[in-house]
Amino acid sequence: MTSPRLRMTGIRKSYGPTAALRGVELELLPGEVHALVGENGAGKSTLMKVLSGAEQPDAGAMELDGTAYRPDGPQDARRRGVAMIYQELAICPDLTVEANVLLGLESAAAGFLRKGTDRGRVRRALAELGHEEIRPEDPVADLTPAARQVVEIARALLTDVTLLVLDEPTSALTQEDAHRLFDLVRRLKGQGVTVVYISHFLEEIEAVADRFTVLRDGQAVGSGVVGQVPHDRIIELMVGRAVDEQYPRTPHTAGGPVLELTNLAGEVLPQNASLTLHRGEILGIAGIVGSGRTELLRAVYGLDPVRRGSVKVHAVVNSAATPVERIGQGIGLLSEDRKEEGLALEQSLSDNITLSRLSPFSTWGVLSRGRLREAAESLLRQLNVRHRDPDQMVGELSGGNQQKVAFARLLHQDADVLLLDEPTKGVDVGSKAEIYRLIGRLAAGGKAVLVVSSYLPELLGICDTIAVMCRGVLTPARPADQWTPEQIIAAATGG
Amino acid sequence: MTSLSPPDTTASPAAPRPSSLPAGPWVGFAAVLALFTLLIGIRGGLATFLSVGNLEVLIHEGTIPAIVGLGMLLVLISGGIDLSVGAVVALVTVVTMRVYTTLYQQWGPVAQSSLIAVGVGVAVGGLCGLMNGLLVTRVSLPPFVATLGMFGIARGLAVWLAERTTLAFPDGATPGWVAALAKTSFANPGLWSLVLLALLIAGLLHLTVLGRHIYAVGSNEATARLCGVNVPRTKVLVYTLSGLLTGWAGIVMFAHSNSGNPTLGEQLELDVITAVVIGGASLGGGKGTVVGAVLGVAILGLIKNGVSLFNVPVEMQYILIGVLLLANVALNRWRRDRR
Numbered sequence: 001m002t003s004p005r006l007r008m009t010g011i012r013k014s015y016g017p018t019a020a021l022r023g024v025e026l027e028l029l030p031g032e033v034h035a036l037v038g039e040n041g042a043g044k045s046t047l048m049k050v051l052s053g054a055e056q057p058d059a060g061a062m063e064l065d066g067t068a069y070r071p072d073g074p075q076d077a078r079r080r081g082v083a084m085i086y087q088e089l090a091i092c093p094d095l096t097v098e099a100n101v102l103l104g105l106e107s108a109a110a111g112f113l114r115k116g117t118d119r120g121r122v123r124r125a126l127a128e129l130g131h132e133e134i135r136p137e138d139p140v141a142d143l144t145p146a147a148r149q150v151v152e153i154a155r156a157l158l159t160d161v162t163l164l165v166l167d168e169p170t171s172a173l174t175q176e177d178a179h180r181l182f183d184l185v186r187r188l189k190g191q192g193v194t195v196v197y198i199s200h201f202l203e204e205i206e207a208v209a210d211r212f213t214v215l216r217d218g219q220a221v222g223s224g225v226v227g228q229v230p231h232d233r234i235i236e237l238m239v240g241r242a243v244d245e246q247y248p249r250t251p252h253t254a255g256g257p258v259l260e261l262t263n264l265a266g267e268v269l270p271q272n273a274s275l276t277l278h279r280g281e282i283l284g285i286a287g288i289v290g291s292g293r294t295e296l297l298r299a300v301y302g303l304d305p306v307r308r309g310s311v312k313v314h315a316v317v318n319s320a321a322t323p324v325e326r327i328g329q330g331i332g333l334l335s336e337d338r339k340e341e342g343l344a345l346e347q348s349l350s351d352n353i354t355l356s357r358l359s360p361f362s363t364w365g366v367l368s369r370g371r372l373r374e375a376a377e378s379l380l381r382q383l384n385v386r387h388r389d390p391d392q393m394v395g396e397l398s399g400g401n402q403q404k405v406a407f408a409r410l411l412h413q414d415a416d417v418l419l420l421d422e423p424t425k426g427v428d429v430g431s432k433a434e435i436y437r438l439i440g441r442l443a444a445g446g447k448a449v450l451v452v453s454s455y456l457p458e459l460l461g462i463c464d465t466i467a468v469m470c471r472g473v474l475t476p477a478r479p480a481d482q483w484t485p486e487q488i489i490a491a492a493t494g495g
Numbered sequence: 496m497t498s499l500s501p502p503d504t505t506a507s508p509a510a511p512r513p514s515s516l517p518a519g520p521w522v523g524f525a526a527v528l529a530l531f532t533l534l535i536g537i538r539g540g541l542a543t544f545l546s547v548g549n550l551e552v553l554i555h556e557g558t559i560p561a562i563v564g565l566g567m568l569l570v571l572i573s574g575g576i577d578l579s580v581g582a583v584v585a586l587v588t589v590v591t592m593r594v595y596t597t598l599y600q601q602w603g604p605v606a607q608s609s610l611i612a613v614g615v616g617v618a619v620g621g622l623c624g625l626m627n628g629l630l631v632t633r634v635s636l637p638p639f640v641a642t643l644g645m646f647g648i649a650r651g652l653a654v655w656l657a658e659r660t661t662l663a664f665p666d667g668a669t670p671g672w673v674a675a676l677a678k679t680s681f682a683n684p685g686l687w688s689l690v691l692l693a694l695l696i697a698g699l700l701h702l703t704v705l706g707r708h709i710y711a712v713g714s715n716e717a718t719a720r721l722c723g724v725n726v727p728r729t730k731v732l733v734y735t736l737s738g739l740l741t742g743w744a745g746i747v748m749f750a751h752s753n754s755g756n757p758t759l760g761e762q763l764e765l766d767v768i769t770a771v772v773i774g775g776a777s778l779g780g781g782k783g784t785v786v787g788a789v790l791g792v793a794i795l796g797l798i799k800n801g802v803s804l805f806n807v808p809v810e811m812q813y814i815l816i817g818v819l820l821l822a823n824v825a826l827n828r829w830r831r832d833r834r
Contacts, residue, residue: 054721075723090721092714094781095707103711104722108704115702155722 003066005030005194006051006163011060013046020046022218023060028163033185033195035205035226038215039238039454039489044198045087047215048165051196052084053077065162075104083156084165091140091148098122098136101154125154129184146177153184164188165196170204171290182208200288200493202231216240232486239456239485247461248433250440254464255279258448259331259417261300264309264319269295271472272309277417282439282449283477284459287469287492293452294336296469297419301333302326313417327356332415334406336422336452338399342406345395349387349405350376352394356413379408384434400431407438417448424458436462456485470494519823520774520790527794527819531801544804554686555679557796559584559751561689561789562744563767564774565696566624566737568788571771572700573733574713574780575631575638579645580741581763583623585756586653587745591616592662592755599668609670616749617742623649624738628731646764653757662755669753676750685747692740697785709733713780769816770795773823794819 006028013021021043028034036044049055051062053071062069064080071077074084092100101122107114122136131150140148149169156164166185170178185195185208197209205212205226213223214237222237259277264270269292277283287293298304300311302321310319313329321329335342343352353376354361361371376390383404387397394405403423410418423439424432439462443449453459459466460480467477468491475491535544543549563580570577595612602608623645630641664673676685700706708729711719720726748759774791776783795816802812 073723074721078723090715090718092711092718092781094714095710099707099711103707103719104724106704106707111703111705113702113704113707 002029004028004063005065006069007063008047008051009061009063011047011050011062012058013050013055014058020218021050021057024215024218024220026213026220028194028196029211030162030194031189031192032210033189033197033208035209035212036196036198036215037200037202037205037212037234037238039456042215042238043218044215045167046218048084048167048196048198051077051163052082052165054084078156078159078161081160081162082165083159083161083163085149085152085156085167085169087167087169087171090152093139093141095140096136097126097134097138097140097143097151100140100151101125101136101158103155105155105158121158122154125157126150128157129154130180130187144177146173146180149173149181150184161193163194163196165198167198168200168290169197170199170201178204202234202493214238231490235486235489239489247458248437248440249462250437250444252280252282252440252444252464254281255446258314259300259450260310260312261296262310262312264296264299264311265307265472266292266295266299266304267307269472270299270469270474273469273472273474274309275467275474275477277448277450279416279446279448280443281465282443282451282463284463284466284480285450285452285469285474286456286459286466286488287452287454289454291469291492292472293469294421295472296474297333297421297450297452300326301331301419303333327413327415330414330416332356332410332413332418334410334418334420334423336425338402338406338426343394343402345402346393348391349380349385349394349397350390352405353379353390353408353412356409375412376408379411380405383408383411383438398431399426400434403427403431403435404438407435415447418442418450420449420451422453423451424453424455432458456488459488460485468492519827520787520794523773523794523819523823524790524797527797527801531797531805534805535801538805540804544801549800549804551679551681553793553796553800554681555683556799557792558683558685558689559744559747560763560767560770560795561792562692562747563741563763564771564788564792565692565785566740567764567767567771568774568776568783568785569696569700569709569733570638570737571768571776571778572713572780572783573709573730574716575730575733576642576768576778577624577627577734577737578639578642578764579623579627579649580737580744580767581760582646582648582650582653583620583738583741584745584748584760584763585758586623586649586656587616587620587742588749588752588759589653589657589662589755589757590619591746591749592664593656595670596662596665599665605668605670609672613746616746617739620742620745621735621739624735624741625731627738628734631734632727632730650757657755657757659757661758664753673750673753676747677753685750688743688747692743693785693789700785705729705732710781713782715781766795767792769820773820775827777827 004027008024008026011021011024024047038044046055050057053074053076069080071080092103098119102118107117119136126132126134129150134147134150140151169181173181185197188195197205199205209226211223211225214221214234216238221240255278257276257278261273261275264273271292273296275283285293295304299306302323302325306319310317313331339345350373354372358367361368361375373390380387380390385401385404394402397405424435427435439449451459451463460483463480465477466480466483468475468488470492471494531544532541535541567577567580591612594615595609598608598611599605627642627645630636631638676683700709708719708724711724712726712729716726749755752759770791771783771788772778773794774787776787798815799812802809
């Protein structure tokens with residue numbers, strides 16, 4: 001048995017009250033490709049940030065090739081031979097290939113670049129990767145995503161790398177480019193480099209990885225040799241928990257169709273989505289982050305362009321519409337990004353809630369602040385938002401209460417079709433139950449609700465029907481009780 | 496797993512760019528030159544417009560904005576902005592005159608006193624730039640706010656130090672070099688200093704590690720940090736260099752105006768930003784060249800000069816410059832989106 005390249009013991013990391021890593025144990029061997037799998041929020045990215053020096057752990061120890069390893073930054077980690085390729089590519093678009101590869105590692109004499117030497121280094125690194133066709137002097141802005149990724153890997157190879165982390169490296173790649181990447185990973189492995197490969201796609205892991213470790217709720221819950229463990233077992237480890245939490249339901253029955261999507265496609269995502277949403281129905285969309293669920297809602301709401309397919313609202317087909325027109329048709333959107341997009345945190349509760357429908361509260365364009373306050377206050381009470389005063393700033397409230405304010409705005413708008421993107425993101429357990437109850441009540445009142453969520457038990461708990469998005473393609477919706485969590489994960493990861 | 500990715504990409508990763516148009520600033524320069532040659536030619540003043548004497552005037556008036564523009568170029572490439580340059584130029588003229596007058600009266604020698612005063616003046620510019628850099632990095636102020644504050648402080652200090660008047664040289668004690676710098680001629684050392692500084696800044700941007708890092712910080716600050724670029728140090732150096740260049744521009748202004756005057760350089764910052772942006776730099780950072788910046792200043796100078804020679808109302812120049820700026824940036828955006 002060879003000694004491990006890297007050993008992590010008892011790694012802990014918390015952000016405020018939420019524990020992202022709760023004592024992770026991980027062992028990586030020299031020259032192996034090790035897959036790290038787990039649901040969104042399981043702690044994979046945080047763990048790899050700790051490994052690559054971008055985050056410092058609260059507790060725990062790491063050992064690299066037998067000696068203590070505690071990098072104080074990405075640069076320090078690189079010096080020790082640990083490099084990471086982020087999912088969001090880290091590229092300076094205005095610089096050339098050469099300048100990007102060399103960034104932070106330029107050879108210099110008295111501050112002057114040694115361009116001749118450096119060009120040779122860059123060429124060698126690109127040749128080593130089998131990508132001689134990428135010219136060092138070309139601007140990166142002209143490259144395809146796949147070539148940009150090669151540039152980043154070349155950057156990692158410029159220093160002696162012994163451990164390379166790839167975070168969902170195929171998310172921006174075409175099929176063919178993905179296969180070339182797999183070849184590259186195998187070649188690196190042949191040179192003795194340890195590769196950590198993060199992916200949601202079990203088939204990719206099957207193709208490139210030797211061993212795997214499953215992360216769930218900030219802990220390593222299992223590992224094994226790829227090929228010796230059936231997919232079902234890996235999925236079971238990923239899901240882990242039973243669907244036992246409380247999901248209050250209000251009885252409701254579906255009526256006639258209000259929103260029909262046919263083969264809808266956006267700029268990049270979604271690729272193809274069809275569904276029919278009925279009055280009084282709660283339809284859930286499962287899938288991994290980045291599969292195109294948010295983009296689907298945004299396209300329907302008119303925030304993103306619709307390239308193909310049709311959107312039919314209340315039997316009227318108008319596929320390309322602006323948000324103003326959609327609101328006019330009675331559609332409301334709850335953004336997944338509450339801080340940046342959903343709410344104006346530095347504005348008052350009353351201003352945030354009533355922004356969606358001001359005209360009934362104004363005379364000749366002049367707003368009646370008193371009536372707006374009253375309307376806001378009644379909604380705040382109805383939703384049980386803990387607050388002092390409708391004029392206080394939204395930013396002062398807790399996450400759960402902020403989310404209820406965002407809901408209050410939809411109620412004020414009096415939308416018939418609610419598009420809810422991660423409605424319980426960053427919300428405490430107590431408020432979650434209240435939000436579930438509210439969604440049920442809205443459906444019982446005849447509203448049509450479309451819920452996007454990355455939290456499976458929640459979808460299974462509150463939805464009548466569920467469809468799954470995988471790489472931009474939406475499966476047909478099925479009644480929620482006809483899905484098992486394992487089936488949904490399999491559908492979401494293309495397994 | 497079916498292929499769901501966008502179509503394409505079997506071709507070589509760096510497909511040759513579609514017929515790359517001639518660089519924007521050159522087009523602009525040629526267009527403006529052609530316009531005025533035509534207009535003034537029709538009216539029969541072409542001999543004046545295209546004379547050597549007029550070229551000397553153009554260069555003379557462009558020297559100060561061009562020197563300041565080199566510093567502004569560095570700042571814009573790094574993703575910042577510097578609104579304080581006009582006020583700093585005024586402050587430098589006042590400080591230089593104060594120091595010179597004091598030294599001359601207490602000590603005597605004209606040459607030495609004036610050289611020390613010049614050193615102090617340039618240093619004051621550098622110090623203002625250093626302050627800008629520290630405000631942006633240590634205090635994390637947005638560059639717009641930091642340099643807007645410095646703009647007010649420098650202008651106020653200049654007025655205060657000048658006691659609300661224009662400071663003239665003591666009788667019969669104007670150093671000889673002042674006249675040389677003020678002369679409208681190709682033999683003006685201010686022009687040579689501009690040429691030298693332009694070459695130095697171009698070398699800095701393209702041959703040194705610092706230059707590479709300035710582009711990287713402006714292009715993607717997070718990536719630069721991740722790759723181990725010392726982002727705060729880079730920014731402080733950029734603002735300090737810009738301050739030093741502005742300081743030297745202040746000395747040239749001191750000579751041109753033959754005085755220490757706290758009202759000089761008004762709106763210089765806007766002129767210079769306009770010129771550098773017309774020259775291809777972007778307020779978003781990561782883009783810009785020395786040639787572009789100098790051409791930008793030349794385009795602006797040509798417009799002002801042409802408008803005055805053509806005898807149209809002076810307000811036309813503002814409109815022309817505004818239109819040119821918008822057209823230029825819109826054109827750049829269009830070309831980028833087409834890719």
